[in-house]
Amino acid sequence: MLLDFSTATGEQVRAACRAGVYTSPTPGLALGYVQANLVILPRDWAFDFLLFCQRNPKPCPVLDVTEPGSPEAKLVASDSDLRTDLPAYRVWRNGELVEEPTDINSHWRDDLVSFVIGCSFTFENALMAAGVPVRHIEQNVNVPMYRTNINCKPAGRFNGPLVVSMRPLLPAQAVKATQVCSRFPRAHGAPVHIGNPEAIGIRDISKPDFGDAVEVRAGELPVFWACGVTPQAAVMSAKPPFAITHKPGHMFLTDLKDTDLEGE
Amino acid sequence: MLLDFSTATGEQVRAACRAGVYTSPTPGLALGYVQANLVILPRDWAFDFLLFCQRNPKPCPVLDVTEPGSPEAKLVASDSDLRTDLPAYRVWRNGELVEEPTDINSHWRDDLVSFVIGCSFTFENALMAAGVPVRHIEQNVNVPMYRTNINCKPAGRFNGPLVVSMRPLLPAQAVKATQVCSRFPRAHGAPVHIGNPEAIGIRDISKPDFGDAVEVRAGELPVFWACGVTPQAAVMSAKPPFAITHKPGHMFLTDLKDTDLEGE
Numbered sequence: 091m092l093l094d095f096s097t098a099t100g101e102q103v104r105a106a107c108r109a110g111v112y113t114s115p116t117p118g119l120a121l122g123y124v125q126a127n128l129v130i131l132p133r134d135w136a137f138d139f140l141l142f143c144q145r146n147p148k149p150c151p152v153l154d155v156t157e158p159g160s161p162e163a164k165l166v167a168s169d170s171d172l173r174t175d176l177p178a179y180r181v182w183r184n185g186e187l188v189e190e191p192t193d194i195n196s197h198w199r200d201d202l203v204s205f206v207i208g209c210s211f212t213f214e215n216a217l218m219a220a221g222v223p224v225r226h227i228e229q230n231v232n233v234p235m236y237r238t239n240i241n242c243k244p245a246g247r248f249n250g251p252l253v254v255s256m257r258p259l260l261p262a263q264a265v266k267a268t269q270v271c272s273r274f275p276r277a278h279g280a281p282v283h284i285g286n287p288e289a290i291g292i293r294d295i296s297k298p299d300f301g302d303a304v305e306v307r308a309g310e311l312p313v314f315w316a317c318g319v320t321p322q323a324a325v326m327s328a329k330p331p332f333a334i335t336h337k338p339g340h341m342f343l344t345d346l347k348d349t350d351l352e353g354e
Numbered sequence: 355m356l357l358d359f360s361t362a363t364g365e366q367v368r369a370a371c372r373a374g375v376y377t378s379p380t381p382g383l384a385l386g387y388v389q390a391n392l393v394i395l396p397r398d399w400a401f402d403f404l405l406f407c408q409r410n411p412k413p414c415p416v417l418d419v420t421e422p423g424s425p426e427a428k429l430v431a432s433d434s435d436l437r438t439d440l441p442a443y444r445v446w447r448n449g450e451l452v453e454e455p456t457d458i459n460s461h462w463r464d465d466l467v468s469f470v471i472g473c474s475f476t477f478e479n480a481l482m483a484a485g486v487p488v489r490h491i492e493q494n495v496n497v498p499m500y501r502t503n504i505n506c507k508p509a510g511r512f513n514g515p516l517v518v519s520m521r522p523l524l525p526a527q528a529v530k531a532t533q534v535c536s537r538f539p540r541a542h543g544a545p546v547h548i549g550n551p552e553a554i555g556i557r558d559i560s561k562p563d564f565g566d567a568v569e570v571r572a573g574e575l576p577v578f579w580a581c582g583v584t585p586q587a588a589v590m591s592a593k594p595p596f597a598i599t600h601k602p603g604h605m606f607l608t609d610l611k612d613t614d615l616e617g618e
Contacts, residue, residue, distance in 0.1 A: 246421065
């Protein structure tokens with residue numbers, strides 16, 4: 091019998107990952123539950139990274155940070171184990187990708203600190219519920235993402251450009267999207283830019299730096315949101331001796347509901 | 355000639371402190387400029403404290419964190435020097451108050467990290483501008499503050515109860531205050547409790563743990579906000595070998611305007 095993961099809970103998806111039976115991307119899974127980015131760093135890099143997130147909350151909305159050595163994201167997913175509960179991971183050494191395992195038990199160390207960071211899926215669900223279409227979901231491709239000429243505020247060894255995601259919208263939809271997403275500051279919040287891509291250093295909207303291009307139709311404006319790829323890019327650029335992240339699209343399912351992130 | 359500090363800029367107040375000519379409390383100074391709490395800790399305590407703030411954003415809304423050893427709060431006050439730019443400080447060793455100097459040049463170390471934390475003055479100005487009265491300002495006393503039975507989320511060596519401030523309001527004013535303060539998440543945001551003090555562990559509203567009692571009139575509800583004394587109490591309770599804070603009421607004047615803190 092096939093389990094319909096779209097109506098599963100966050101805990102059920104984590105259990106399926108832990109058992110090794112789910113190793114695929116997570117969009118559309120456990121609808122209504124908050125999905126999250128994961129960045130794991132050694133303790134002596136953790137302060138700089140937490141400060142980077144603190145200074146750049148729109149691309150890096152921190153949902154939970156573990157105690158050094160603890161694999162449980164207590165505040166957002168009880169009885170979770172970050173070593174096994176994601177479908178797939180990326181292991182980095184000195185900024186180089188060295189492995190894409192489905193668990194990280196063999197890589198675990200007592201000095202590792204895990205950062206659970208909010209993700210755009212939360213506000214995309216809210217947009218669709220508010221009748222605002224999301225083009226890349228309609229076209230069944232990955233969201234287009236771009237490096238901008240906006241620099242993040244540096245912190246210690248971390249620095250880098252703001253990476254944005256783009257969704258094309260009619261002007262009235264862009265207003266509605268701003269209202270809806272403002273309610274979710276811990277899932278990237280309101281857009282950072284509307285309209286002219288060149289003003290933020292994007293030369294060709296049809297050639298995203300990450301993800302897939304989507305159609306921008308007559309009358310639509312490109313609307314840009316701060317993107318969770320920003321902290322990952324900052325980590326890769328800082329080249330810590332050791333780091334682990336989720337594999338793109340293979341997110342961490344929390345116990346939080348999307349509505350829990352509404353408000354301040 | 356007397357300088358009217360109420361119409362001064364944040365920078366002018368900092369300069370007066372730096373010159374040693376201003377050593378008094380700061381309420382009412384540089385109206386419209388954001389005033390802030392200050393906590394300074396050694397580098398090896400900074401991660402735990404930043405994590406405590408991250409996990410408890412309502413009592414601990416971080417506005418800026420300096421690089422270790424740097425006395426400049428670059429993000430909120432250009433050319434500032436946190437060693438001299440406050441009217442008065444408190445120096446703590448192992449959780450004990452040992453000195454109340456007007457500058458901390460002789461205490462400075464290359465491993466110190468400074469945390470600049472939002473303050474209730476910001477939302478009190480917004481309340482008064484919205485026609486919501488602030489009793490302790492009317493009565494010209496310090497705001498009443500209480501320890502609650504609500505525990506902060508612990509982080510490393512930091513833990514402790516949520517400390518709240520209280521302002522009595524008519525029900526319609528409490529609604530208006532919630533709307534106004536929701537716009538200022540980096541200045542303690544919306545109230546955490548309205549009404550029955552006993553429900554949050556406050557036995558006698560006429561006996562605050564810090565500050566002064568104020569009159570609660572017939573028909574008024576006590577309205578409680580997360581308070582910036584919370585992080586200071588957590589620091590004192592954790593007893594780090596060395597710490598510096600502002601002297602209560604003697605805040606750090608930033609270049610930010612109150613309106614800069616509006617929004618997400």
